[in-house]
Amino acid sequence: MSLNDGQRDLLGEGGFETLCAHYAEHRLMHGGAVAPPLYQTSTFVFPDAEAFERRDLPQNPYFQYSRKANPTTRTLEAKLAKLERGNWARAFSSGMGAITCAINALTEAGTHVVAVANAYHPTRRYLEEYLKRFNISVTFVSGTRTEDFIAAMRDDTRVLYLESPTTGYFEVLDVPGLSAAARERGVRTVFDNSWASPYFQQPLEHGCDIVVHSATKYISGHSDVVAGMVVGRDAELGERIAREGELLGASIDPFAAWLLLRGIRTLSVRMERHQENGLAVARLLAEDERVAVVHHPGLDGVEQHELAARQMSGYASLFSFALKDQSREATHRFLDRLKLFGIGVSWGGFESLAIGGLLFNRDDTRGQWLIRLSVGLETRDDLVADVRQALEG
């Protein structure tokens, strides 16, 4: 049986890279095309009126409308579900589309959410400002102590919302411990795995119920798509997410899904190189006397490095650091001297990016001027030389 055979795809054999290359692709159904077809269509037609009447039955073989489902998107969803060790996945038009849909599907008026304080800012704003309108309250927990998260859970808590490493300071949480504590209390854990990607971390294996992604980052890897994913195991939850996703309408465009499928082919090799380049730059900074602190969970000697190594098989290349000279001018000077790093938001792409600011989260009282680097896939020596010369300025 050849790898092109759809039956082989369905078996889901092989390691991570093999799954990236072949899983859920039905090549012989498409003239043997190695790249999956792009179904760039909004709607689909039925062979007759009876088939149309049966469109919502589970055995209906026809697609209806691309906000609901699309063959290209289905291939992406099947592949990502497999890579995250889930049973289903749903693709969205942005990470925020995925995150808000997952939270909405798990909450209702009068319920409560516990969330990590250093979450991605728009996620935090959604939890803090938007959910209030629906009488859903949120407790934010600063720091990494599992007991603080447990203490924040109440009888009406429905969701524990986590990121690890966290946004800004890249702190690592005890994911298996937290998700087990939540499960005991009937609370569902939603985990943003954009940083590690499924290549370095699989939160469903650590007991989380739902994984969300900004697929805009490493999954895409080429800074040409904005997209999101929700992945899980529980079938009823999967149906709820699909229903809410269809109503809220943040569905992915088929071309964006096709670009993500292309990005996934090289996810493992990109992540390996991101890890090497990121650690090389982080080590240079950690050894430099002008640097006060480097927040990178992969550095030896960094608090929580052991915990990080236990639950992740490697490290992405987004991290932050603070200069000893805590003036706005010194931070701006460093950023402005960089030549290979563009000054810009987002991360996880092939290109290196940098931003700087006083605080990454208002709960944090450290008040540091932090610089965040997203280390790309350029030649490692060039990246290290660029950061060195920027420090020298």
Ligand SMILES: Cc1ncc(COP(=O)(O)O)c(C=O)c1O
């Ligand atoms: C950790 C994290 N989660 C989610 C998002 C949101 O994703 P998107 O921009 O694709 O909506 C981002 C975006 O930067 C992020 O950094």
